[in-house]
Amino acid sequence: MLIVTAGIIKKGNKILITQRKDEKNQALKWEFPGGKLEEDETPKECLRREIMEELDIKIEIEDIYEVVYHKYENVTILLLCYMAKYILGNPRAIECNDFKWIEIEELKDYDLAEADKKIRNKLLGSGLNN
Numbered sequence: 001m002l003i004v005t006a007g008i009i010k011k012g013n014k015i016l017i018t019q020r021k022d023e024k025n026q027a028l029k030w031e032f033p034g035g036k037l038e039e040d041e042t043p044k045e046c047l048r049r050e051i052m053e054e055l056d057i058k059i060e061i062e063d064i065y066e067v068v069y070h071k072y073e074n075v076t077i078l079l080l081c082y083m084a085k086y087i088l089g090n091p092r093a094i095e096c097n098d099f100k101w102i103e104i105e106e107l108k109d110y111d112l113a114e115a116d117k118k119i120r121n122k123l124l125g126s127g128l129n130n
């Protein structure tokens with residue numbers, strides 16, 4: 001099983017979502033940016049590193065928001081999803097196909113990775129401040 005971190009990165013009433021590259025698992029699906037936990041790093045270190053590598057921005061990581069266990073056909077993940085605040089830098093799509101700042105309600109319009117649907121539903125139910 002893979003342990004994966006992801007961040008709901010807030011800037012005002014918007015959050016940042018990224019689109020996976022077409023050569024990767026869950027190709028072209030939209031997700032919350034992050035990636036696989038490596039040896040000898042904490043989940044928060046992993047998330048900070050992945051956000052730098054993927055988008056080259058700085059974030060402040062807050063509390064855990066949701067944990068999702070999901071079985072895909074070829075891989076099983078434990079997704080640790082954190083709330084986070086945008087701090088600085090202009091995002092660049094370095095290790096993703098595209099990115100977008102969107103409002104929570106717009107999550108309905110994107111083809112999200114299956115594991116993320118539970119997170120989307122929770123966000124739609126309670127908004128950004130809970």
Ligand SMILES: Nc1nc2c([nH]c(=O)n2[C@H]2C[C@H](O)[C@@H](COP(=O)(O)OP(=O)(O)OP(=O)(O)O)O2)c(=O)[nH]1
Pocket residue numbers: 002004005006024025026031032033034035036037075077079113114115116
């Ligand atoms: N980062 C991230 N991955 C997610 C989310 N939802 C979801 O199902 N996943 C899945 C897709 C992948 O199977 C796995 C994460 O792997 P990854 O390919 O993004 O991780 P990585 O950047 O460290 O991978 P790599 O290119 O270094 O191999 O988790 C999500 O919201 N964020």
